[in-house]
């Protein structure tokens with residue numbers, strides 16, 4: 356993915372995103388927001404998009420949501436107003452260059468974002484930097500299947516990545532390489548099991 360493709364494709368997705376991906380991705384959002392709420396403190400949501408997860412966090416946490424796309428963020432701002440979310444701050448920012456000091460956050464939610472960001476390894480390095488020791492990084496994403504019909508479908512649609520706005524052929528190994536982030540949980544998400552729930556702990 357290129358930065359210009361992210362901007363262009365999410366400008367197209369923004370008006371219809373909630374209708375297309377609202378329910379489809381909701382299980383991961385519920386799991387991540389529940390986990391972050393239980394841990395408490397300051398949560399960073401990377402690639403907050405239209406803000407579908409924002410009303411799901413409990414009132415006891417403070418949330419900073421960032422996104423590269425101004426069009427997606429404008430929808431998130433609407434949700435903050437509609438739901439009167441006084442504990443949410445939104446900023447336009449690149450996940451690959453986070454404008455926060457080291458060790459700022461207790462949890463970082465990264466939902467359906469890592470296969471979109473142009474350089475996911477760099478984004479994860481930035482996430483590791485802004486995590487406090489012991490913080491949890493809560494990832495939900497579709498990762499490339501090992502084999503079968505799904506693997507074939509991923510390969511067929513991969514050339515459309517710049518139009519779609521995500522890589523279909525994205526291996527999980529690309530998010531497991533930072534030595535500061537240790538995997539503590541990994542499970543398929545219902546209903547179809549094509550999305551994965553992953554928890555990385557900042558060592």
Ligand SMILES: C[S@@+](CC[C@H](N)C(=O)[O-])C[C@H]1O[C@@H](n2cnc3c(N)ncnc32)[C@H](O)[C@@H]1O
Nearest residue numbers: 365402403404422423424427449450466467472
């Ligand atoms: C598939 S959407 C996911 C939105 C939301 N997390 C959700 O669960 O519905 C991917 C989001 O990642 C954002 N994104 C892509 N590259 C980014 C970057 N480098 N920095 C910040 N956000 C980025 C896109 O603008 C888009 O809003």
